[in-house]
Amino acid sequence: MPQPAKGARLHKFKHRQYWYIRDTGQPDRSTGCTSRIEAEKALAAYIATRGRQGAANEPENVTCGEVLAIYAEEHAPTVADPVRIGYAIEALLPFWSDLKLSHVKGETCRRYAKWRDNAPATSRRELGVLQAAMNYAHREGYVTSAPIVTLPPKPEGTLRWLTRDEAARLLWAAYRGHKSQHLARFILIGLYTGTRKDAILRMGFEPNTVGGWFDLERGVMYRKSDAERSTKKRRTPSRIPRQLAAHLRRWKAEGCTWAVEYQGGRIGDIKRAFPKAVAEAGLEGVTPHTLKHTAITWALHNGATIWDAAGFFATSAETIEKVYGHQAPDYQDSALRAVERAK
Known part of the structure; x- marks a missing residue:
C-alpha cells in the first residue's frame, strides 16, 4: 500500500546552509533562508500560492499564516517602515498561524486580545496588520474575500506631559x-x-x-x-x-x-x-x-x-x-x- 503524500515541508540537508522546501512530485527548492523562522515564512508563502494558476481560494482553504507570509514577502518591503509590520506578524503568528481565514470573527479576535494580555492599543495595531494582510490577499487575487477583524475598543487618549x-x-x-x-x-x-x-x-x-x-x-x-x-x-x-x-x-x-x-x-x-x-x-x-x-x-x-x-x-x-x-x-x-x- 503506497504511503500517503507528506505534502510541502521544510528539509535541512546536512552539508547545506539553507533550508529547502520538499513537496511530493516537485523538485526540492531552496528558501534562501538559514533561519528556521524565516524558512517557515517562505514555506507558508509557497503553500499559499502553490497550484493556484491565478484562481483565488476560498477563506476556508487558506490559513492566516499563509496570508501573513504573503503580506510580509510582497507588501512589507514596499513600505517606509517594514519593521513595524514584522513586529506585528511575529506577535500574530503563534495564535493565528494555523487558523483559517474563515475563523476570523469577533469571538476569535477577542480571544486573541485576551491571549495577548497586553495594552489594548497594541492588540489593535497587531489585528490591524492581520486585516491589512487579508485585504491585500483579496486585492491581489489570492482569496475570494477578506473577513472583517473585530478590533478591541479604542482606548481613551492620555496626554502625559512633563512639568x-x-x-x-x-x-x-x-x-x-x-x-x-x-x-x-x-x-x-x-x-x-x-x-x-x-x-x-x-x-x-x-x-x-x-x-x-x-x-x-x-x-x-x-x-x-x-x-x-x-x-x-x-x-x-x-x-x-x-x-x-x-x-x-x-x-x-x-x-x-x-x-x-x-x-x-x-x-x-x-x-x-x-x-x-x-x-x-x-x-x-x-x-x-x-x-x-x-x-x-x-x-x-x-x-x-x-x-x-x-x-x-x-x-x-x-x-x-x-x-x-x-x-x-x-x-x-x-x-x-x-x-x-x-x-
Missing part, C-alpha cells in the same frame, strides 16, 4: 550617567522641537541618506532626507529654537556627525537608556513620545496658535486642536465670556 521640574530631573538623570549622555541630547531635541523618536535618532549635521539634518547656517531642521519615503507621520521642516541651536553648534564643533551619537557612532535606539533615566528621575508614565506632548503643551501655554503649532511640530491642526487645544490659555475663552454675560 519644567520633571523635565529638569529627567535631563539630569540622563546627563549624569557617563554612558547615557547621548540621551540628554535626545531629550533636549525632543523638548525643543517635539520631533518623534525615530526622526531624532536619524538626525545629522549634514545632508545624509539616513534621515534629516540640522542646517545651522539657515536655522532650519529638516526632519527627513530627500531619499526617505513619506509616511503618515508628518516630518516637515521647522525653524531651530535659539536655545537648541546653541547646543547643536557646540556638539558639531566637538566633531559630532550625528545629533545623538555615542563614541562617534549613531545611536539606533534608546529602549534601555530612556526607561532607566525615567526611573532614576522618579517619574511614571513617561515614554519618548511624552517629549512631543510636552513640547506642544509648553508652546500652547506660552501662547502659540494652533495653526503655528501645527506647522512647527509637524502635526495636523485637527490633532493639535483635538488633543492639546485645552492647554491653550484662551481655550473656550469666547464661549466662557458669552456664558458669563448671560442674564
Whole structure:
C-alpha cells in the first residue's frame, strides 16, 4: 500500500546552509533562508500560492499564516517602515498561524486580545496588520474575500506631559550617567522641537541618506532626507529654537556627525537608556513620545496658535486642536465670556 503524500515541508540537508522546501512530485527548492523562522515564512508563502494558476481560494482553504507570509514577502518591503509590520506578524503568528481565514470573527479576535494580555492599543495595531494582510490577499487575487477583524475598543487618549521640574530631573538623570549622555541630547531635541523618536535618532549635521539634518547656517531642521519615503507621520521642516541651536553648534564643533551619537557612532535606539533615566528621575508614565506632548503643551501655554503649532511640530491642526487645544490659555475663552454675560 503506497504511503500517503507528506505534502510541502521544510528539509535541512546536512552539508547545506539553507533550508529547502520538499513537496511530493516537485523538485526540492531552496528558501534562501538559514533561519528556521524565516524558512517557515517562505514555506507558508509557497503553500499559499502553490497550484493556484491565478484562481483565488476560498477563506476556508487558506490559513492566516499563509496570508501573513504573503503580506510580509510582497507588501512589507514596499513600505517606509517594514519593521513595524514584522513586529506585528511575529506577535500574530503563534495564535493565528494555523487558523483559517474563515475563523476570523469577533469571538476569535477577542480571544486573541485576551491571549495577548497586553495594552489594548497594541492588540489593535497587531489585528490591524492581520486585516491589512487579508485585504491585500483579496486585492491581489489570492482569496475570494477578506473577513472583517473585530478590533478591541479604542482606548481613551492620555496626554502625559512633563512639568519644567520633571523635565529638569529627567535631563539630569540622563546627563549624569557617563554612558547615557547621548540621551540628554535626545531629550533636549525632543523638548525643543517635539520631533518623534525615530526622526531624532536619524538626525545629522549634514545632508545624509539616513534621515534629516540640522542646517545651522539657515536655522532650519529638516526632519527627513530627500531619499526617505513619506509616511503618515508628518516630518516637515521647522525653524531651530535659539536655545537648541546653541547646543547643536557646540556638539558639531566637538566633531559630532550625528545629533545623538555615542563614541562617534549613531545611536539606533534608546529602549534601555530612556526607561532607566525615567526611573532614576522618579517619574511614571513617561515614554519618548511624552517629549512631543510636552513640547506642544509648553508652546500652547506660552501662547502659540494652533495653526503655528501645527506647522512647527509637524502635526495636523485637527490633532493639535483635538488633543492639546485645552492647554491653550484662551481655550473656550469666547464661549466662557458669552456664558458669563448671560442674564
